[in-house]
C-alpha cells in the first residue's frame with residue numbers, strides 16, 4: 001500500500017510533464033500487457049509454440065514420406081516426362097491430408113488409375129502433424145472438429161425433426177452423390193478403370209472430409225455448397241442406411257437390376273430347370289427299377 | 294411299352310359300380326348335361342404328353358404367369374396410379390416428410406404397411422423375371438429341336454409375340470412405382486421414342502400427353518399393365534395351348550415313335566399330377582425368392598426426380614440387351630444436317646435392332662422352310678447336333694444376346710471385376726461382331742463331329758473298353774451295339790435334302806432365267822446342309838454288320854452279360 005501511495009505521489013509530481021500522459025499510458029499498457037502475457041492467455045502462446053513444433057514434426061515426416069512425389073514444400077513434382085508424380089498440396093488444407101493419410105491412400109504406393117484405401121501408415125499424432133504442415137503451406141480447409149461431423153446431435157432431436165433431418169440427408173445424397181456412389185452407397189464405375197468406392201464402413205470424419213476436399217475425381221462440396229449442418233445430415237442418412245434392417249431379405253450386393261438378373265438366372269431359372277430335370281427323370285428311374293426287378 | 298401298360302393297369306381291377314350318388318357327382322352331372330364338358334374333357338384328359346425335361350420349360354412360363362396374375366391382382370387392391378404429389382407419412386422413417394407421388398406412396402404403403410405386401414410385391418417382380426426368362430429358354434428348346442416346323446409355325450409366332458408382350462409388360466410394371474429407377478427408365482423411354490426420325494416428338498407427346506414427365510404417364514402405363522397387355526397375353530396363351538392340344542406334342546424319335554403317334558403319359562393322371570406338382574414348385578420357388586431376396590428396393594431409390602440419378606441405373610435384364618448396344622455404339626453415329634439432328638445411336642440400337650430381331654424370329658420358320666424346301670409335316674424332333682447350321686445360328690444369337698447384356702452391365706462388371714469400363718466397351722465393340730461368327734463356326738463344327746461320332750457308333754457299336762486278344766495274338770477293342778433308343782435317335786432321323794438348281798435349259802430347249810433369289814436360296818441351302826452327315830442307310834448298316842461278323846465273332850459271347858443281352862437281341 002505504501003509503495004503504491006508513494007509511487008502515486010511521484011507520479012503526481014510529474015503529472016504536468018509533457019509526456020506524462022503518454023508515459024502513464026505506456027506503463028499501463030506494459031503492465032497490463034505483461035500481466036496478460038504472464039497469466040491469462042498462456043494457451044495461445046503455447047499453442048502457437050506447439051503448432052510450430054507440430055508443423056516442424058510434420059515437415060520432417062513429410063520430407064521422408066511424401067516429398068518424393070509432392071516436393072519438399074508440397075509444390076508438386078514432375079517426372080522427366082513431365083507427368084505429375086504428385087500434385088501440389090498448396091491450399092488443399094489439413095482436411096485433405098487427414099482424409100488421404102487417415103484412409104491409407106497416402107503415401108501412395110503404386111501410381112495407377114485409382115489410389116485405393118489401404119492400411120494406414122501413420123499414427124494419429126503423425127497424421128495430425130502432416131496435416132498441420134500442409135495446412136501451414138497455404139490456407140485451405142482444416143481438419144474438421146468433432147462437432148462438425150458427429151451426427152449424434154441429429155439423433156437427439158425429437159422424432160419428427162430427426163426424420164426430417166435424415167430425409168434431407170437422403171435428398172442431398174440422392175442429388176449429389178448417387179450418380180457416382182449408387183443409391184445404396186455401394187459404389188459405381190468411373191471412366192478408365194476408376195471407381196467411386198463403397199461408402200459402407202467409412203468413418204463419419206472421413207465422409208465429412210471427402211465432401212470437403214473432393215478426392216481425385218470426386219467433386220468438392222465446399223461449405224458454401226453443402227453447409228456443415230447438411231453434411232452431418234448426409235452422414236446421419238448414410239448411417240441409417242447401414243443400420244436399417246434389410247427389409248426385403250438378402251440385398252444381393254445392393255447393386256440394382258444387374259445383380260437381380262444374375263440371381264434370377266442362377267437361382268431361379270437354374271433351380272426350376274433342375275426341378276424339371278428331376279421330375280422328368282423321376283419316372284424313368286422308377287421304370288428302370290421295375291424292369292430290373 | 295411299360296408306360297402304357299402301367300397306365301392301363303390303373304384302370305383295371307374291379308368294375309365301376311354305381312353307388313350312392315355323391316353331391317359332387319350330382320353337381321358334375323348337372324354341369325355336364327348343360328355344358329357337355331365330359332366328352333371334351335375325356336378326349337383331352339386322354340391326351341398324351343411325352344416325357345422330357347425340356348418339354349417342361351414352357352410350363353415354368355405358364356405357371357409363373359399364373360403367379361403374376363395372382364400377385365398382380367393383390368397389388369391392385371392398394372396401388373394408386375396417380376402422379377399427384379402428397380407428403381409421405383408412412384412407416385419408413387427416412388422418407389417421412391418427403392413430397393412424393395401417390396403411386397410411389399402406395400407402393401411404399403404396400404411394402405411397409407400392408408401385411409405381406411412386400412412379399413407379394415417381391416414375388417410379383419421375381420415372377421416377372423422368371424416368366425420372361427423361362428419363355429426365352431423354352432423358345433430356345435423349340436428352336437434347337439425344330440419343333441417350330443410345319444404344322445407348328447403359328448404357335449411359334451404366338452410364342453414370339455408372347456415374349457415381346459411379356460417384355461413390354463415387364464417394362465410398364467417396372468415403371469409403375471415411380472421410384473428413382475423407374476422414373477429414369479421412363480425418362481429413357483421418352484428419349485427412345487423421340488429418337489425415331491420425324492414422328493419421334495409427336496410420339497412422345499402422344500405417349501406422355503405433355504412434355505416429360507407430365508401427369509398422365511403412370512395412369513396410362515397402369516391401364517396398359519393391368520388390362521391391355523395381360524388380356525392380350527391371356528388370349529395368346531389360350532391360343533397357344535389350344536394349338537398345342539390340336540397339333541399334339543412333338544417327341545424325340547425312338548422305338549415305336551413315329552410321325553403319326555405320340556408316346557407318353559395320358560394327361561390324367563400322370564401328366565396332370567406332374568404338371569400340377571410343378572405349379573407348386575414354381576409357386577414355392579417364387580415365394581422363397583420373394584421372401585428371401587430383395588428385389589427393387591424402391592424405398593432406397595427414393596422418389597423419382599428428374600434432377601437425380603444413381604450409378605447402376607439399369608433396366609431389368611430382359612431390356613438389358615438394347616441398353617447394352619446403346620452403351621457401346623460409338624457416338625459418331627449421330628448425324629446432323631440442315632439443322633436437324635438424327636439421334637441414330639439411340640434409334641439404331643433401341644428401336645431398330647429389337648424390331649429387326651423380333652421380325653426375324655417371327656419369320657424364322659418360313660425362312661427355314663424356304664431354305665430347306667421341306668413341305669412335309671413334322672412331329673418328331675431333331676437333335677440339335679443333326680442341324681449343325683441351325684444350332685450354330687442359335688449359338689450365334691445367344692452369344693450376341695449375352696455380349697449385349699454384358700455391355701448393359703458394363704459399369705457393374707467394371708467395379709466387380711476391377712476392369713476399366715472403357716476397355717470393356719472397346720472389347721465389346723469388336724466382340725459383338727466377331728463373337729457370334731466364332732460361336733456359329735465352332736458350334737457347327739462341334740455338331741458335325743458329334744454327328745460323326747454318332748454315326749460311327751450306330752454302325753460299329755460303342756467302345757466297351759474291353760481289350761481282347763485273338764488266338765493269333767492281335768489285340769482289338771470289343772464294340773457293342775447301342776441301346777435301342779439311342780440307335781433309333783441316330784438312324785431314325787430324316788435325311789437332309791440338298792436343293793438342285795433346275796437345269797438352265799428346260800425340256801423344250803428354252804432357256805430358264807435363273808433369278809437372284811433362286812441362287813441365293815440354293816447357296817443358303819448348301820451352306821445349311823451340305824456339310825452335314827447323313828444317317829446311315831440300311832445298306833450301310835447291313836454292310837457294317839457283315840464286317841463285324843467276319844472280323845470279330847465274339848458278339849454272341851458278349852451276350853452272356855446280362856446288361857447287353859437285351860441290346861443285342863434287338864440290335865441284331
Ligand code: HEM
Nearest residue numbers: 365366368369372400418421462463466467470519523589
Ligand atoms: C405378364 C405379366 C406381368 C409382368 C411381366 C409384370 C411385371 C411387373 C413388374 C416388373 C412390376 C414392378 C414391380 C415392383 O414394384 O418391383 C409390376 C408392378 C405391378 N403389377 Fe405387374 N406384371 C404382370 C402382370 C400383372 C397383372 C396381371 C396385374 C394385375 C392385374 C399386375 C399388377 C401390377 C401392379 C398393380 C403393379 C404395381 C405395384 C407396385 O409397384 O407396388 N401385373 N409388374
